[in-house]
Amino acid sequence: MAETSEARASASAPGGDAGGEEDKHDERMLECNICLDTARDAVVSMCGHLFCWPCLHQWLETRPSRQVCPVCKAAISRDKVIPLYGRGNTKQEDPRNKVPPRPAGQRTEPENTSGFPGFGFGEGFHMSFGIGAFPFGVFTSTFNFGDPRPSAAPRGTAQYEEEQFLSKIFLWVAILFVLWLIFA
């Protein structure tokens, strides 16, 4: 009883209950449009509607000849839904044994718009990319050059020798870097 009267009091106070309402609203935002539960193995259609993949799969199976979005009836297909990967749901038991795995996400590399704006047209772009990668190749090989040497170092058991060795490597790296800065 005490609780209800308190709830009423806070509800009547302006803004008192707003936080709770908002939370509820947020939860509903993430509900599957078919089972009305929080979407698991969530996928989203091109028209922006959220479903559990098992639910949507069953919907598509029910009417193979008329595959439309259950919400807005836009055309929909298995290839055109995007899975949503949230954080921290890796430990959930996998319900996809009964249905085919949900479609994989498609990853497109971002377009390289920075660096060589002059070559941003047609096929020429690919050429300029090759050239652009060259100095970076040198840079990486510098580090590759340094890498095997510490593994050869344990011959000298004394700590002092190792330190000497490391300092030599860093010296070389520094020299090469300076040379690269000058000549590249």
Next chain:
Amino acid sequence: MANIAAKRIKREFKEVMKSEEVAGGTIKLELVNDSWTELQGEIAGPPDTPYEGGTFLLEIKVPETYPFNPPKIRFMTKIWHPNVSSVTGAICLDILKDQWAAALTLRTVLLSIQALLSAAEPNDPQDAVVAKQYREDIQLFNLTARHWTNAYAGGPTVIWEFNQKVQVLQDMGVDEDQARVALSTFDWGLERATEHLFS
């Protein structure tokens, strides 16, 4: 019953109870049994239609495959409407058939049926006799629908002429519902209705 169907109906039921329409009294939903497979809906006749002031009961049967297949709904209250059978109460509404979508809920379906009462589709009829009257004599259709609303759904408008004609046939020993159907079918011509009933 499949788990998803029962679970969803439970959720929908809760949501309907919280909805504005229930608060406003335009729709209602009640459970018929404990297994969530059968419910009873109730819609108010929309204003500015012959159904105004009436309350219409609907039988709702939820299939095991819900929500992937539509619920089976029919009018339990008799109604004179081109898209509803005046005999069985069967409803001709696309979303209850091939246009069903899994995101539709009992609430949206009840609202769609209510909208159907405001906007009949005489070119896609369930009851050919009613649809014919709707197309050929809309005024008589409106009166007939109003009379049915009064007789079966608690509507406020009494049409004495029609009541008297029904009474005449009843006095001849005809069942009230049959008398009303016959009279409505023959545009309230007492002679033709009588002829039809006794032939």
